[in-house]
Amino acid sequence: MKERKGLIIGSVILIIIFIGMLIKGEPSKNIMVWIAAILTLSIYSFLYRDNIFYKFAEHLFVGVSVGYSVSVVYQNAFIRRVFDPLFITRTYIVEGQFHILPFLAVVIPTLIGLLMVSVFTKRQAWLIRIPIAFVVGSYAGMSISPSFQANIFEQTRSTLHIALSISSFIMIFGVITTLVYFFFSKEHKGFLGRTANVGIWFIMIAFGASFGYTVMARISLLIGRMNFLLYDWLGVIK
């Protein structure tokens, strides 16, 4: 009963604020902006409790996102890379002559890719191993060497680049103590235990920095929506 009373009072206050802003501001005349604003408010209504408006907006968002992504991939991958070269531009016909290599360069990858859908059949499901093996093999070959270069060698070099500064000392000290914390072949006792404890502090500071940035990101999203509601929709701010 108390909750319902609070909800009614809250809703009335929000409606009064909304009408006041509509009168004071310059509301958008674009129907799409109104739809976006109503959907935004529907999503935020979840903060009070789960409701039908939130569910509708959430389902719509997921559906539109997936639909958009599928259509973009279809247009840019299948149409641009397979359909057009085979049937429209016919890249394999040069000066009226049929050339087998450009033809196979489109057909073979397409056939290998089509084997991905074999997973939907019971008998031929094993065929999916072929495109997966191709993808895993080619990407492993492509990425092992540059990944080591970018993530191990470069990072180690920059960590060991000793400069006479406090930050350089802290970084080396932090890396060593954190690595000690992840050394599990010996019990963390005595000197090893104390060093590992220091490592925990560095890990906690890293988590703290990460959490601080996460808070900033979430507030930024709210700021983005608030800016949309007040500027683009209601036109009450400049």
Next chain:
Amino acid sequence: MNFWKKVMKLNRRWIFLLIALAVFIPFLKPLRLPLSITKPAKDVFDAVESIPPEGPPLLIATDYAPSTAPELDPMLYALLRHCFVTKRRVMLLALYPQGAGMAQAGLDFILPEFPDVKSGEDYVFLGYQPGVQAVVMSLGEDVRLAFPTDAYGVSLDSLPMMEHVRNYDDIALVVDLAGSSIPITWVIYAVARYGQRLGVGVTAVSAAQYYPYLNSGQFIGMLGGLKGAAEYEILIQQKGYTEARQIATIGMDSQSIAHLVILALIIIGNIAFFASKSHKKKGTSSK
């Protein structure tokens, strides 16, 4: 009931309301709090400034979706304004399906400010191509391998801006605006393999994980979250490049006030936790 116990049982909706007000009020009554420019943001700005006008292009990759647009859209707008005002050429591409829509929306938002800027001469929008790693690598060989045409179906060979652009050797700088881990792909395949200069604009959530790459010099600079975007906006405004509405800078007052409210809530929450704990202990010992 003890005050701290009441705090511990506070309905979380009051906290939502408090945060909403902390963000809402500074929009209506701006405080104009000072904002310092950090070195990573200045480095991105300087790297763009170092590109000769009408010379090799800046490649902007819009690898994000609407869910991270409030942080990354202002970066895209600021970068496009910076380049178009100073006659620097821009290439745009997306390695993320929804990124193509974000790039197009960014162009639609900025281009009305620059009626002289033309597609194919001052900027080229390449669109989206699937296969993230393969696309980043093929740009090192020939842009046309991954993008034979631009996003509107025009052959790259027929675009005046692309006449002298073949691969990374002809691209002055890559700036990846990302709401995911795609910047690491750029580091692995474009920086490590081809020595391409890379700057990034990332969401605040992922900024902390990218500092090692900044520290090692694999990123020449970084714009982190809405603050990074606001810093870039201030830098181009200080140079007198634009007087347009600065979306990120406007939001920074709300950001600061909301952070103060969260700090206060964390402190009050901790005091309430320990106070109610000691109250409980006292209660059990007196029994």
